[in-house]
Structure formats: C-alpha cells, structure tokens
Amino acid sequence: MKLPYVFILPILIFLFGCADINDKSSNRPNIIFFFVDDMGWQETSVPFYSEKTSLNDRYFTPNMEKLAMKGMKFTQAYACAVCSPSRISLMTGMNAARHMVTNWTLRKDQSPDQPNDTIESPKWNVNGLSAKEGQSRAVYSETLPQKLKRVGYRTIHVGKAHFGARQTSGEDPKNLGFDVNIAGHAAGGPGSYLGKYNYSAIWRAPKQDIWDVPGLDKYHGTDTFLTEALTIEASKAIKDAVEREKPFYLYMSHYAIHAPWEKDDRFYQKYVDRGLDEFDATYASMIEGMDQSLGDIMEMVDELGVMENTIFVFMSDNGSPSQADQNLPLRGHKLTPYEGGVRVPMIVKWSGVTQENSTNNQYLIIEDIFPTFLEMAGIDFEKSDETDGVSFVPLLKGEGDYPKNRPIFWHYPNTYNQPPYSAIRQGKWKLIYHHTNRKLELFNLEEDISERNNFAFQNREKTHELSRALTDHLLSSGALMPWDKIKQETVPYPIEVIKL
Numbered sequence: 001m002k003l004p005y006v007f008i009l010p011i012l013i014f015l016f017g018c019a020d021i022n023d024k025s026s027n028r029p030n031i032i033f034f035f036v037d038d039m040g041w042q043e044t045s046v047p048f049y050s051e052k053t054s055l056n057d058r059y060f061t062p063n064m065e066k067l068a069m070k071g072m073k074f075t076q077a078y079a080c081a082v083c084s085p086s087r088i089s090l091m092t093g094m095n096a097a098r099h100m101v102t103n104w105t106l107r108k109d110q111s112p113d114q115p116n117d118t119i120e121s122p123k124w125n126v127n128g129l130s131a132k133e134g135q136s137r138a139v140y141s142e143t144l145p146q147k148l149k150r151v152g153y154r155t156i157h158v159g160k161a162h163f164g165a166r167q168t169s170g171e172d173p174k175n176l177g178f179d180v181n182i183a184g185h186a187a188g189g190p191g192s193y194l195g196k197y198n199y200s201a202i203w204r205a206p207k208q209d210i211w212d213v214p215g216l217d218k219y220h221g222t223d224t225f226l227t228e229a230l231t232i233e234a235s236k237a238i239k240d241a242v243e244r245e246k247p248f249y250l251y252m253s254h255y256a257i258h259a260p261w262e263k264d265d266r267f268y269q270k271y272v273d274r275g276l277d278e279f280d281a282t283y284a285s286m287i288e289g290m291d292q293s294l295g296d297i298m299e300m301v302d303e304l305g306v307m308e309n310t311i312f313v314f315m316s317d318n319g320s321p322s323q324a325d326q327n328l329p330l331r332g333h334k335l336t337p338y339e340g341g342v343r344v345p346m347i348v349k350w351s352g353v354t355q356e357n358s359t360n361n362q363y364l365i366i367e368d369i370f371p372t373f374l375e376m377a378g379i380d381f382e383k384s385d386e387t388d389g390v391s392f393v394p395l396l397k398g399e400g401d402y403p404k405n406r407p408i409f410w411h412y413p414n415t416y417n418q419p420p421y422s423a424i425r426q427g428k429w430k431l432i433y434h435h436t437n438r439k440l441e442l443f444n445l446e447e448d449i450s451e452r453n454n455f456a457f458q459n460r461e462k463t464h465e466l467s468r469a470l471t472d473h474l475l476s477s478g479a480l481m482p483w484d485k486i487k488q489e490t491v492p493y494p495i496e497v498i499k500l
C-alpha cells in the first residue's frame with residue numbers, strides 16, 4: 001500500500017527532525033565551570049603576572065598547573081568585586097549596572113549595606129535573581145542553565161549558590177534551571193567547613209543557623225572537609241550524567257576559600273613546616289584543598305572516558321579579602337574597584353580548540369561567561385539590549401572576530417566596607433569614579449598595573465572620553481546611583497562632574 005504524500009512528509013520531518021536534535025545533543029561538549037570563591041589573582045603556583053611572585057612560591061596548586069599546561073591561561077580576566085553580582089552576571093549575561101544586584105544578598109528585602117553619614121545606597125536588587133517575574137527588588141531573566149537544559153543538558157549545581165535571598169524563589173538553584181542541587185542555598189558562606197560541626201556555625205554562634213550548608217547530612221559528624229564532601233558529590237553527579245548519556249553542565253562552585261577560614265587538615269601542617277603563621281597556613285591549606293578537588297574531578301572525567309569532550313573553565317568570583325596578604329603587584333582587595341578586587345585567575349581547557357600551555361592577555365569580564373558557554377554548547381545567541389556579555393570563543397579558537405578594545409564596566413553604588421563607585425576599562429586605560437567625593441582616577445594599566453599614578457588631570461581628553469562612555473553605559477542600563485545626604489541629591493553621573 002502506498003501512503004499518500006501528505007502522510008509521508010510529516011513522518012520524514014519527524015524522523016529527520018529527531019535525528020538532527022539527537023546528533024546535535026550527542027555532539028555537545030560537557031562544560032565544567034570550576035568556580036572558586038574569593039580567590040585572589042596571585043593565590044596559586046600558576047603565575048598570572050609576567051613574573052613569578054612571592055605568593056606564587058607560597059601556594060601549591062599542582063592541578064591548576066596541570067590545567068594551565070593543557071589549556072589557555074587568561075591573565076586579564078575580571079569579575080565583579082563581590083560575590084552575588086558576579087554570580088548573577090554569569091547566570092544572565094548582564095553587567096551589574098543592569099541587573100542591579102550590586103552587593104551580596106541574604107535576607108529577603110534586607111540590605112547588608114552599612115549606614116553612612118554622607119551617602120545612602122539606592123534601592124538595589126537586594127533579593128537577587130528571581131525565578132519568576134514580578135518579585136520586588138529582584139532581577140528576572142532566563143538563566144544560563146535554563147538555556148542549556150532546553151537543548152538537552154543535565155545541569156548540576158554543586159556548592160555555593162548565593163543567587164537569591166532567603167524565602168524567595170531564587171534561593172533554590174533548582175528554580176533557576178538546575179536539575180540537581182547539592183549544598184546550594186541563599187547564603188554566600190558556609191557555617192563551617194568541618195564535618196564535625198555539621199558545616200554549621202551554631203557551635204560558635206547559637207542563633208546563626210542561616211549559614212548551615214544544606215543537604216550534606218551524611219557527612220555530619222565526620223572529619224570530611226566541606227571542599228572534599230562537595231567533590232565526592234560532584235563526582236557522583238558527573239558519573240550519573242555520563243551514564244544517562246546526556247551532555248552535562250557542572251557548576252562546581254566551591255565555598256572555599258571564603259570565610260570562615262578553617263584548617264584543611266589534609267594540607268595544613270605542610271605550610272606550618274614551611275614557616276607560615278596559623279592564618280596564612282590555614283588559608284594556604286584551603287587553597288590546596290580546592291586544587292585537590294580540581295585534580296579529583298579531572299581524574300573522574302578521565303576515568304569515565306569523556307575528557308576529550310569536556311571543557312574546563314577555572315575562575316574566581318572576586319579578588320582576595322582584605323584579611324589575606326596583598327596580591328602584589330595589584331592594589332586593593334575584594335570590594336574595591338582596584339585590580340586586586342576584580343582581576344581573577346582564569347584557565348580554559350577545550351580539547352582540540354585551545355592551544356596547550358598558551359597564554360592570552362586579552363581582557364574579558366564575568367558576564368562574558370553566559371554567551372561563551374552558549375556558543376560552546378552550540379546554542380545560537382543574539383546579543384540583545386538586555387545582555388552585556390560578549391562570547392570569547394574567538395579568543396579560545398584563535399580565529400574570528402573579538403572586539404579587543406571594548407569597554408567593560410563595574411558598578412557598586414553600595415556602602416559595605418567600601419565607599420561606592422563606578423568604573424570602566426577600555427584598552428589600557430581604567431577610569432574609576434568615586435561616588436562619595438566625586439573624584440576621578442585614571443590609570444594606565446599597561447605601564448602601571450599597581451594603579452599608583454592617577455592621570456585624571458594630566459590626560460583630560462581620556463578622562464572625558466571614558467567618563468562619557470561610563471555615563472552612557474549607566475544611563476542605557478538603567479543603573480541606580482546612591483543618594484548624597486549632604487547635598488540632598490542623587491549622585492550625578494561622571495560626565496556631569498567633569499563639566500563642573
């Protein structure tokens with residue numbers, strides 16, 4: 001019996017359509033985003049500066065060295081200066097001035113900003129990233145894992161989430177596109193790294209259960225360090241995804257090396273023996289614990305036979321905290337607009353694409369992760385008015401167009417251990433606008449990585465040009481500015497200050 005054409009055509013479309021989807025899905029690479037918290041640019045034995053520094057000699061990160069040998073090291077990768085803004089940027093592709101989650105989040109409708117006599121933070125998005133439209137003081141946008149999931153990825157969240165405030169939809173990574181959530185919730189730090197304290201802070205502060213790491217009950221009462229527990233669980237999740245024959249996206253988001261700083265006993269003594277004091281040895285032990293996790297995950301991927309089809313991206317979410325040693329030659333630390341606050345270590349290994357043991361000196365910023373991962377996954381992405389990130393796949397491939405002289409931005413209109421500011425980098429120049437005193441600083445990063453010499457007065461032309469570009473960005477992204485309590489006015493944009 002012959003089937004009429006009208007019946008055959010839909011059948012053919014169905015068969016070939018399915019085959020097409022399956023083919024694409026099976027070719028999509030796995031992506032592991034190995035994301036460290038509060039790790040400074042120099043806190044590794046991999047040198048990210050043009051020469052080895054004393055911190056490179058202090059720390060021991062053999063697995064990062066291995067990854068760098070196999071992949072591409074980025075010497076000028078940037079994040080925001082504090083946790084939540086970086087995390088929302090990579091999830092949405094938006095710059096902080098646009099998503100307005102400009103400081104860290106925790107409690108619903110509450111800001112951690114400190115009261116200040118002269119300046120007041122604007123009504124920023126204290127509730128973080130929301131899973132649904134209409135949540136007050138929150139940003140809503142389709143997330144990176146939601147987009148990956150739609151084309152067949154298994155999306156796995158392990159570790160620190162810190163996307164949305166408590167009692168909002170964004171506190172649970174499963175509401176934001178992750179199939180699996182291991183240990184992620186609203187809090188940006190663990191109560192403790194120690195299994196014997198059940199990863200809780202209540203042993204030292206009885207009412208502070210808000211920091212309790214969820215979902216790791218089986219390790220309670222054991223001597224398993226949090227970094228290790230997360231690694232074991234991540235390895236199981238990878239194995240499970242491979243067995244399901246699905247490409248996976250692992251967001252391996254370590255709590256380490258964020259406070260509270262607690263000894264990772266597997267590595268601590270070695271650093272004491274090398275002469276470090278208790279704090280420095282503790283800090284170093286947490287870094288090596290994180291590095292061990294990277295090694296264990298690489299080993300698991302290798303054992304499962306999927307190494308060639310798995311992309312590794314290593315990055316930190318902001319610079320090192322002020323309690324840690326200065327990341328020389330950089331100035332500043334976490335929260336500040338200086339390089340020590342925003343420049344972070346980054347390595348990408350993509351088999352058959354990135355050149356082994358290569359270094360890339362082009363700058364890029366955390367919101368670029370969003371379009372980059374979409375392109376890696378073979379998902380078409382058109383840059384819209386709502387996103388700011390630019391895919392850096394051309395840099396990985398060493399071919400194609402990449403806007404090398406593009407401007408990148410920071411916006412922190414908040415008062416939390418740091419006065420508010422906005423900043424722009426374009427080419428070798430970086431302009432910082434301090435909201436409180438309305439001062440401008442202009443640095444030539446090519447010659448002055450330590451940001452010692454302010455050229456704002458000498459090079460008025462560049463100061464003007466970057467003030468214009470920064471103002472345009474703030475205006476077009478709808479950025480909120482703080483309130484000047486003395487002058488009783490909203491802090492003006494930098495171009496208005498120049499004109500005075």
Ligand code: CA
Pocket residue numbers: 037038082083258317318
């Ligand atoms: Ca952080």
